[in-house]
Amino acid sequence: MTYKFALDIRPAWHLRHPVEGEIPLQEVLDVLAAIESTGHIAGACREVGVSYRHAWGLLRRFESAFDVELLQTRRRLGTTLTPFAQKLLWANRRIQARLSPTLESLASELQEELQKLLPGSTQHLRLHASHGFAVAALMQQLEARSLAVELRYRSSTEAMAALAGHECELAGFHVPQGEFETPMLKAYARWLDPQHHVLIHLAYRNSGLFIANGNPKGIQGLADLARPDLRFVNRQAGSGTRMLLELMLKRTGIALSNIPGFDTTAEFTHAAVAAHIASDMADVGMGVETAGRRFGLDFIPQVRERYFFAAERSAIGTPAMQSFIATLRSDVYRDFVQGLAGYDATDTGTIQTVDEAFFPSA
Known part of the structure; x- marks a missing residue:
């Protein structure tokens, strides 16, 4: 373990x-x-x-x-x-925000490979998820409980593809509540199987626009992203946040090509986007509220999301998975998540079927 x-x-x-x-x-x-x-x-x-x-x-x-x-x-x-x-x-904070998740993922991968070479080694849970404060804190709690989990930070689509390909036991992904829920679900449909997968609720969280403290550019919402005087920093292609933003922009009728920096400047974490703006290399970007607050930015909320871990039904009863779920449900972890700006731990650790999570009246 x-x-x-x-x-x-x-x-x-x-x-x-x-x-x-x-x-x-x-x-x-x-x-x-x-x-x-x-x-x-x-x-x-x-x-x-x-x-x-x-x-x-x-x-x-x-x-x-x-x-x-x-x-x-x-x-x-x-x-x-x-x-x-x-x-x-x-500059140092930008480097840490950009590289730390990659290095943490690589360290976890190498640690698991080396562990396999030692006598008496066993297979550990494999978790693929996008980088975030709640996931990072979960890894700390798992370590404190002596539960070994191999972590790889990947985009939501990459994580779900890995689950479908049996490369991991847990895959993190997030879905907005409201009008964008159905189109986002369609993006995951090729990998999410209601017959074989269940969902473990991690948290609710607020996503929106990061802007400089005091809003010197007078940014009010998504419509401002097309302003030629603004510098936009995006998330990488395939990330759930970028997919969500593209859906939101489509609704407002804003062409992606009209947003300065949309296809030329991309970061791999919410923290890196926030650091980019805090160091005055961009004026606006989208991410989870916690990251913006950590870097002293103002925040314009856009959507409320649910973050889940998808898992095989057959794996839920294993001792390692039960220990993982118990950690999620612990008071220490739930209190930490509740204390994150823009996070809500009300249902943390709840297990649902796909239908229960997204089609409760069906």
Whole structure:
């Protein structure tokens, strides 16, 4: 049921200077992030766990190498980051938002492959799902309960295709409530079999438009996406969020070709879309409310969605699956999901047939 080891892959910056040589940029970034949160260097040193002298040495070395200031110190106002330092932090956050899900998925895949080579290894549950805060938190809870699950972050359509191809036991996908529910279901129909699959409810969540704090561009809704002065950042092709957006735009009569950036700028997670906008590389994008709030963005709600895990009926009674469901239903996990901005854990852990979930009056 458990892994004998944990494999972790993390993105890291390697910055080389022709005179200074290699500069430990990750340490610089850690110190800057701590200064941003504490407002002074002494507090940042305590938070990061380095000496005052070491922190100053890192910062001064970087400033000397690139002839740029990182800090602004004002009497009685504490220490703040310069615009350059702020941009540096936002660049790092974009990298983490973009790469972390891929690296987590790869680490889980490699961990499972290596585990199979060890004596006494057994097959673990395989979960394919798009990256999200509720899914990430679920993995932490499963680990805390010593339940091994191989996770691969994939789009909703890829996950459902993997379930149909017996590449996984659990596939995450989301469906909007209301008028777009039926057309979204049609996108999954080729893989979702009412006779063989059941649905495990993860959460309700709000999806909508991310915009900069204070809405400086005066964005009111979907109709604004076609404005030539706006920069749009999309999700990748095949993602459930992108499919939903295309359905919504079709209803409003907006041609996709009229939206600047629709086919040229795409990210693989809600967090990466939010980071793109927060770092002023785009003006608007679509995603789950939690991601926007985490990056200090304003949010214009558009739809309420249900997120499910689809599974084979025959697998529900297995010990591993029962432990998985028990984790979903635990008070600790449900309380966490309920605390996420725009999430609702009312039915978390509920098991339904496809007909019960989507055709209750049939």
